[in-house]
Structures are given as structure tokens and as C-alpha cells.
Amino acid sequence: MNLTYTQEDELFRLEIRSWLEANLPEGWIEGRRNLPENDRQRKDFLKAWQRKLMEGGWAGIHWPKQYGGRGASLIQEVIYQEELARVKAPPVLNFMGINMVGPTLIQMGTSEQKEKYIDKILSGEEIWCQGFSEPNAGSDLAGLQTKAVERDGKWYITGQKVWTTYAHMADKCFILARTSSAGKRHEGITAFLIDMHQPGVEVRPIYQMNDDHDFNEIFLQDAVAEAADVVGGVGMGWQVSMALLSHERVGVAGTIFHLENIFENLVQDMQLKAANRTMAIDNPHHALKLAQIYTRLRAASLNYYRNLTKTIDQGYPGPEGSIDKLVSSELSKELTNFAVSMQGIQGVLWKGDENTSVDWQHQYLQSFGSTIAGGTTEILKNVIGERILGLPKDLK
Amino acid sequence: MMHFALTKEHKLFQTSLRKYLVAQDKTRAARLFITGDLSHYEKIWTGLAELGAMAINIPEEYGGAGLSQVDLIPVLEEVGRILLPGVYAETVAFATPLITQYGTAQQKERYLPKIAAGEAKFTLAIAEPDTWSFAQQAIQLQAKPIGDYFILNGTKTFVIDGDHADAIIVAAKTADDAVTLFIVDKEDVQWSTKRLQVVDETKAITEVHFDNIRLSKTAVLGEINNGWSIYQQGQQSLKAALAMISVGSMEEIVEMCAEYAKTREQFGHAIGRFQAVKHRIVEMKVELDLAKSIVYYANWAVAEQPKDVVTAVASADAFTKNAFIEVAGHNIQMHGGIGFTTEIDCHLFLKRARLLESYLGQLQDSYDVIIKAQGWMRNDQTVQQSEVLQSNNT
Numbered sequence: 001m002n003l004t005y006t007q008e009d010e011l012f013r014l015e016i017r018s019w020l021e022a023n024l025p026e027g028w029i030e031g032r033r034n035l036p037e038n039d040r041q042r043k044d045f046l047k048a049w050q051r052k053l054m055e056g057g058w059a060g061i062h063w064p065k066q067y068g069g070r071g072a073s074l075i076q077e078v079i080y081q082e083e084l085a086r087v088k089a090p091p092v093l094n095f096m097g098i099n100m101v102g103p104t105l106i107q108m109g110t111s112e113q114k115e116k117y118i119d120k121i122l123s124g125e126e127i128w129c130q131g132f133s134e135p136n137a138g139s140d141l142a143g144l145q146t147k148a149v150e151r152d153g154k155w156y157i158t159g160q161k162v163w164t165t166y167a168h169m170a171d172k173c174f175i176l177a178r179t180s181s182a183g184k185r186h187e188g189i190t191a192f193l194i195d196m197h198q199p200g201v202e203v204r205p206i207y208q209m210n211d212d213h214d215f216n217e218i219f220l221q222d223a224v225a226e227a228a229d230v231v232g233g234v235g236m237g238w239q240v241s242m243a244l245l246s247h248e249r250v251g252v253a254g255t256i257f258h259l260e261n262i263f264e265n266l267v268q269d270m271q272l273k274a275a276n277r278t279m280a281i282d283n284p285h286h287a288l289k290l291a292q293i294y295t296r297l298r299a300a301s302l303n304y305y306r307n308l309t310k311t312i313d314q315g316y317p318g319p320e321g322s323i324d325k326l327v328s329s330e331l332s333k334e335l336t337n338f339a340v341s342m343q344g345i346q347g348v349l350w351k352g353d354e355n356t357s358v359d360w361q362h363q364y365l366q367s368f369g370s371t372i373a374g375g376t377t378e379i380l381k382n383v384i385g386e387r388i389l390g391l392p393k394d395l396k
Numbered sequence: 397m398m399h400f401a402l403t404k405e406h407k408l409f410q411t412s413l414r415k416y417l418v419a420q421d422k423t424r425a426a427r428l429f430i431t432g433d434l435s436h437y438e439k440i441w442t443g444l445a446e447l448g449a450m451a452i453n454i455p456e457e458y459g460g461a462g463l464s465q466v467d468l469i470p471v472l473e474e475v476g477r478i479l480l481p482g483v484y485a486e487t488v489a490f491a492t493p494l495i496t497q498y499g500t501a502q503q504k505e506r507y508l509p510k511i512a513a514g515e516a517k518f519t520l521a522i523a524e525p526d527t528w529s530f531a532q533q534a535i536q537l538q539a540k541p542i543g544d545y546f547i548l549n550g551t552k553t554f555v556i557d558g559d560h561a562d563a564i565i566v567a568a569k570t571a572d573d574a575v576t577l578f579i580v581d582k583e584d585v586q587w588s589t590k591r592l593q594v595v596d597e598t599k600a601i602t603e604v605h606f607d608n609i610r611l612s613k614t615a616v617l618g619e620i621n622n623g624w625s626i627y628q629q630g631q632q633s634l635k636a637a638l639a640m641i642s643v644g645s646m647e648e649i650v651e652m653c654a655e656y657a658k659t660r661e662q663f664g665h666a667i668g669r670f671q672a673v674k675h676r677i678v679e680m681k682v683e684l685d686l687a688k689s690i691v692y693y694a695n696w697a698v699a700e701q702p703k704d705v706v707t708a709v710a711s712a713d714a715f716t717k718n719a720f721i722e723v724a725g726h727n728i729q730m731h732g733g734i735g736f737t738t739e740i741d742c743h744l745f746l747k748r749a750r751l752l753e754s755y756l757g758q759l760q761d762s763y764d765v766i767i768k769a770q771g772w773m774r775n776d777q778t779v780q781q782s783e784v785l786q787s788n789n790t
Contacts (some may be wrong), residue, residue, distance in 0.1 A: 001401045001466050009398075075398055127503050287773045291763040294770070295711040296686070303402070303689035309400045323685055370493070381675045389654045389681060391668035 003305070005075070012076050016083045018204040019056050029087050043169045047091035049195075050124030053092065060098045060122050062249070067106055068122045074312055077250045093166065097128035099175050100264035101193075103247040104240065110233050113193065117172070119161035131161040131175030131198070131218055132241065138163075139379050141176075143187040144162070146220060148177035153223040155192060160217060163373070167203045167216035170196050174244070175225075176237050189237035191223040191244075200224060209281070209284050210365035211351075249311070252322045254344060255328045255370070256304050259297055266290070266339050270333070272355060280342045289342075295385040302328045319387040326380045336364035400692065407535040411469035416443060417478050423741050426598040434560070439483045444471070444484070445514020453492055458508035464699035465489070465633055472637055476644020481598045481745055481757060482539050483557045485520045487511060491518035491565060492631045494577075495518040498618035503579065507563070509520035519582075520542040521552035521604055522627070522756075528553065530757050533622050535575055537606075544613055545786065546578065548569070548606040556754075558602030565617060566606075567627055572620035578611050585609040595733060596747040631756055636694040639716040643691050646684045646720055649745055651729045653677050656731055667685030673730060680726050683719040690715050707769045714762040720749040 005013070021029065036042045053059040062077050065070025072080070075296075078195025093099065102121045105113050120126040137144040157177050167173070173194050180188030196203070200223030205213040232240040267290070270280035280286045307320040338348040339360040346354065350361040371377045385391040402410070420443065425436040444450060449471045453461025463468070468488060475484055488511070495507050498779060510516040528533040537550035548568060567640040570576040575729045581589070618626040653679055657668030664684040665671045694712035697705040724746040728735040753759065769771050 001402065001692065002397060003693070004398070004697060006397055052489070092427070208506070245533075270772075280771050282775050284773065287767045288763055291766045291770075292773060293764075294766060295690070295715050298685035298708075298711050299690040299715055302693045303686050304694065305400045306685075306689045307397065309398065312398075322684055327682060327686065335627075373734075378671075378675075381678045382671070384681065385668070385674040385678045388751075389650075389677060390676050391654060391677065392659055392666050393666065393670060394674075395669055 005079070009075055011080060012072075013079045013083060015057065016080055017086075019058060020083060020089060022088050023052055023056060024087060024089065024192075028089075031089055033090075033092065035146060039168060043093075046090060046169070047124050048129070049090045050093050054123045057185065059092070059094075059124070060102060060280070063098075063102060063122070064106065064337055067118055074249055074308065079254050081250055081253040085261050088261065093123060093169065094124045094127050095173075096130050096165070096170075096174070097124075097126070100244045100247055101128050101172075102132065104174075104231070104244045106248075107243065110228065112228055114164075114230070117193065126171040127166065127169055128172050128174060129164045129170035131164055131167075131173045131194075134160055135161045135162050139376055142189070144178060144189065145178060146175075146177045148179050148190060148192065148225065153227055155227070155230070156222045157192065157194065157220050157225060157313045158222055159220050161220070162206070162215075162217050164203075164216045164218050165214050167196070167218050168205055168213070172196060174231075175220075176241060179234055179237075186238040187235060189241075190234050191231040191237040191240040193229040193231060194223055194225045198223060198266075210362055210369065213365070234375075246317070249317060249318065251307075252304065252324045252328045255332065256301050256324075257333060259328065260301060262339075262358050262363065263294065263297060264321045264333065265277070265331075265356075266335065269339070269356040269358070269360075270342060275338055286342050293331075295350075297335070300324070301329065302330055313395060318381060322375065322380045322383045323388075325375060326377060326384070329367070330377065331362075332370050333367040336360060336367045340364045400689075403424075406467070408468050412443075413447060413449065413471060413474040414744060416447060416643065417474055420478075424483070424659050425742060425746060426481055429481040429600075430597040432480075435692055440480065440722045441482065441484075441517070442514050442777060445512075445579045449484075450488060450514045450663065452511035453488060454508050454512045455496060457668045459512040460508065465493075465695050466699045468637060469695055471630060471639055472640035472695075473644035473647065476641035476646075479645060480740075481600070481746055483486050483517050483561060485634060485641060486520055486556060487516070487518040487639040490630045491563075493633050494565070494617060496628060497629070498626055500614065502614060503617070507579070510562075515559060517561045518563050518565060519555055519557050521555045521564050523552065523554045524762040525551055525553045525587065525603060526782055528592075530755075531761075533568050535567055535570050537566075539570050539576060539578060539611065541570070546611045546613070546615070547608055548578070548580070548611055549608045551701075553603045553604055553786045554686065555589075555602050555604045557600050558578070558587075559591060559600055561755075564604065567623055568645040570623075571621050573629070575616040576620050577623040577626055578613065578615045579617050580606070580609070582780040585611070585613070596744075596751040598744060598748065599751060599776040601751075605767040627692070632705070635713045635756060636691070636698045637709075638755070639687075639691045639712045640750060642716045642720045642749070643684070643688050645745055645748065646680075646687060646716075646723050649723055650677070650680050650684050652741070653680060653727050653730050654739060660732075664683075672696045676730060682722045683723055688713075700712055704769075707766055710765040710769070713757075714759050714766070717749075717759055717762075717781040721746070721753060724749045 016211060036045050049196045060068065061070045061072040063079055076272040102118060103118060105262065125221050132141060134144050134146060146157060148155045175194055176189055177192060178188050200221050204217045206215040206217060207213050207339050208215060218325040264268060274370045304324050307324055311317045386393055416489050418442055425440050428436045447555055452463050452467050453465065456462040469533040491660050492511055495503055503596045507516060523529050524534060524537055539546040563579055564745050566578045566580050568578060592603060594603045616733060646676045657677055658666050691712045694708045697708040728742045731742055734740055
């Protein structure tokens, strides 16, 4: 049993750490970490950061070297996540392209697709989004109804997608559409690569309870996809999307490291003084709650590493990743809930009027999305019960 | 290289242990213990010794394998699965490391080979009937020095197997603010015991009375008046071991529960098909996996002594004590009516979980250790006095 990193990996860590220190925007590490409010400016800011990462050799590090990556190992990918979380680095705008679409095209794309798309993914020249969920197909994705019909060698896609992250900033979309209603539901699905800047595509932002609008609806009316932009073959969409999702190797590393990070902020913020009031850190009820959160966070982090070991040993991620996702998302709710509560009445302030080192109120509201997106708590419990414990599937 | 898992050798050893204990009919030893029949427990103790389970962390020159706390994990998990009665953890994870590190050559020669051979059961005597506390301040039983001897006169309580252990490591007061540990050996002295009535009848919990017994100076373990810091070292490895045993018990519970949910049918279906049941068992599995990870780390930390070992053990202790009770409770619920009876094992696991909850200290004590080690509540006296090793540990 070994919980240390190799010297090679520690050098890797130093490399990314010093690059970040040298290349993050001015004042970022010290705490000036506001993204521009305006959509246009925000997109420019994030695209510029994406480009910088690529130029530094720090985008798509797990991609094979021949495609511009470093061929990084799983441990190195985890270290990368850890270091980005450590400095609360700006989000990677093209995470969909870099983590999902790119590796999928590398794995099963045609040479034409690889040539057309891969380079621009890494540089962030083309930003990608994922068109999967629909208003009537969320947890039950196989029920999707967006239709694609073939006419004169092209495909025409009509329907509606929802929960598409960064669609308002995206240039391309990896989209699932129904090409057949015969047979089982998931057999008639096809994956397409489409252009977002075409007349048949309209994007509308979804206003979220945490005041962000990263999610969007996409309305498609005869949106065009070229025949050459079918991925994996007509009717293979379900398998292709499973393959796409399986490229996410590091699981919830980012979430775990982020929680460990903001836990430190929580301790810090609990030492803010107020007249006639004990510091929160000296309040026995609060200290106990803090110790309990600390304990569960340690358990979650160690469990992540234990599952990571299993992934490395067997060469692919197993269903235990669902446990990590379940635990970390629920824990983010518990932690941020407490962070809001311990501020007393100041816990209602936000958008700069709060007196804390982290935007707790914003993070707390965001945590409600984390137990829903990417597999709801309820779906995950079914997955864990059926795939890990072997319990029978639900009554249908 | 990061490898947070048992080795192949550990797993092979664990498989053979499990095979052996399944052949011994698993919880049969615990069930017979309740009736007063200790023979099956004794048989398993000997059987485990024959498999090498008593010798793992004993130095090679005393007949052991010379390995560490981490290498105890396979045995700890397996004895947890069968709710083994008695003092396996107290012997291998308290007596062995303390005698190895602090024992005189005479003590090491006298005890370590015997432990390795399965011929010595050790237990500890800390709490006293007046206060029922495992804290240093609660120790009033004195060991009075008279010439070359110490006289021990008084009573300890909550001594597991006090009535048939071969030796008891006793914490007694030898100065105003100081404690000394003594190895009290039944080959040298006698003591009387009173068996307490406890909810978990698979363990013998006793009051032990020492009636002016005479202990030679050679019975002192470590330095006179420095017993408490030695005790804390032993407590560290013992707590990590007990948590690992509890994880083994939780593992057995989750398997038992999932198996029941797959076979018990109502309304024309296995009850595991219903989400309320399915999801509850999943929640149990989640707590099990989290406990396993934090306790693996605690045992690794006891062996490797990283900076955060104190917090590692305290957090593993608190998490597991709580999780074991929760999971054992849900297990009863998932079994429905039959889970409420003594016909199946569910109740045994719950009762064991409750016994362990406050053994060697309450949940709050472990949280206090974490709070203090992390530097929170600096102004609070109770926390600052909470017992954490005075070293550069965090």
C-alpha cells in the first residue's frame, strides 16, 4: 500500500505549478478572480486562457503526442486537476472538445473528421458543446426525439436540446438525433457534428438559480449536418455516446480538489470577527460540524484515490466512479450549506457584498445543480445498486 | 507509485483466512460465546495462530514475520466479518507494538514468542468504576512503590476478557500527574473478576479487582511515570485496528443485506427491485466504501507515521463508529420482521457496533482531537486539554 507520488510525477507537478504561477492573469493567485460579467468579454477571456494553455502545452495533456497532447498518465491528469484547483484556475472553455469530442474522434473518427476538427479543439479556435438532453429526455436519454432526416446527401435536424453547457459560446456541437423509430429506442440514434453558426440553430440561455447562465436551450429547425460529419455510423449514436462519456477518466477529481480547497477557505472565513460575537471557529457547535465535514471530505478524497488505483490496475474506470460522484456532489451541498449558515445574517449577501474569501452563497446555490447534472443522485443510486451490488433493475 | 490498495499477497492471505473462517461457520463462535461456550472461540484463536495471524507484526527474532500494521488489515477485516469474540485487536495491535517498542529484553523474550504462537491473550485495563472514563484524569487506581515492588489495590472496569486473558496491561497512577503501565501476568499474580451484563453478549466485559497484588519492577512497561504517552501510542494502533475490524463487519452486513434483497420476494418480486430498498442498501454500501478508505489510510498512517497520523486515526475512528451503527441499523430494517429476531445475525452486528462506539473514548473525543490538531477553537479549554500526542503531528 503506497500513498506517495513518484519523483517523475512530483516533477510534473512542479512544472504545471510554476507554469500556472507565471501565466495566470495578474493578481489571480492573490484573489482577484472575477470573470467578466458580459458574455462577449467572458468568452474572449476564456478563449484567450484556452489558447494560452495550449501554447504552454497544458491543454489536452492526456491526448496522444501525435495529436498535440502529452500522452499524460492518469496520475498526471489527476495532478493536473489538483494544481488547477489549487489556484482556482479559470474554467477550460473547451472542456467538451478536449475531454470528450477530441478523444472520441481520435478513437473512432474518420481521417477527414480528425483533420478538420482536432487541431482547432486543442487551441480553442473552435469551442464545442454537447447536445444530448432534451426537455422530455433527461435521465431517460434514450427517449430523445430530436429528428434527423436524410435529403440529397445531407441530414436535416429538427428538435430541441436542453442543458447544453456553453452553447452560447460554442462553434460546434456534438449532437444526438433520432434517425429511426423502428426497433429499440436506443438503436435509432445517430451522433452528428454540426455547426452552431447556421440559420437552423438558435440558442437561448437558461437562467439558473445561482445567477449563472452557462446552460442553454438549443432550438433546431432543419439544421444541416454533412454526411461526412456522422460519427461512428448511422444508428450507432448510443454506443458512440457511451464511448464519448467513457473518455472522462479522472472522474470527480476536480470536484474533490475544489472541495478540499474551499474547506481551507471555510476555516479562514470562520475566523472573521464580529462585535459581541465569538468567532465561528470558536463556537463548539460549529467546530464539531467542521470536524464532521473534514472527516467526510477526507473519506471522500481517500475513496477517490482507492478507486483511482483500481482504474489504473485494470486499465479502465469501473462503476465505483458513481459512488465518488454521488458522495462528492452531496458533500458539496453539505459543506456550502454550512458555510452559508455560519455567516449568520451576512449569509444572505452576495455579488460582492459578502464578507468572505469565497462566494459561498453562489457555490451553495450551484451545489443544487451538482446532484442533478451528469447523473442525478437517484439515477446514480440505481446504477450503484444494479451494477455494483447486483440488485434487480427497477420495475418498468 | 501511488497504489492505495492491498497487495496481491495481502489478498491471497485474506482469501485463505476467509476460507478458514467460513469453514468454522463464521458467526458460530460468537453465537456459542453468548451461551457461555468459549471452545469455538478458542479453536479459532489457535487456528488463526496456525495461519500466522498472531505473528504478523512481531519481529522476526521473536518468531514473527516482522511486518507492520498495514499487514494486519487482511486479518482484521476477516475477524470483523465473523464478529470474533475476544481480544485479537488488543493483543496484536496494542500489546505487540508496545512490548516491541517499549518492552525490556526480558519482556520481549517472555511475551512476543508466546503471542506469535497464539499462546497469550492480552487485554487492557484503563477505565474505573467511579467514572467509566478512558481519560488520563480519570485514573485514580494507584500503584504504590514499596521497595522493589509496586502494590496495586483497586478496581478497573470494562476490561474485555478480564476473566480469561493471560495478561492485562494496566494503567495506574504512580505520581500526582503521572501514570505507569504494568504488565499484570496471571502466571505471577491473581485477580478477581466480575462479569458485567452487556447488550453485546459476544464479548466478555469484566470488572477486575486487584487485592493488594505485588508487582515486580520488571512488570513496568516502558518508563515509570511515562505510561500515558506510551498508552496513547498503543491506543493509536488499537483504534486503527478496531476501525478496520468494524469495516470488515460492515462489509459482511452489506453483502448479507444485498443477498437478502435479491432472494426475499414480496408482491411477486425480489424486494431489491423496489427503489426504497435498493437505494437504502446503496447508501449502506457508500458508507462502507468511505469507511474502508479512511480506515485503510489510518492503518497505513500508523505504520508510516506521516505528519497527519493523529488526525488520520481520529477521523477514521469517528467516521467508522458512526457508520457501523448506522449500517447495522439499516440492515435490520431491510430484513423486515426476521431482522428483529435472534434467529439471524443482524442484531449481533448492531450490538457490537454499540459496544465499540465509546470504547477507548467517545465520538466527541475523536472530534476534539481533530479540532485541536487542526488548530480550531484555540480558546477552548476542554478542547485544548483533549488528549492528542504531544509531538510535531498535525
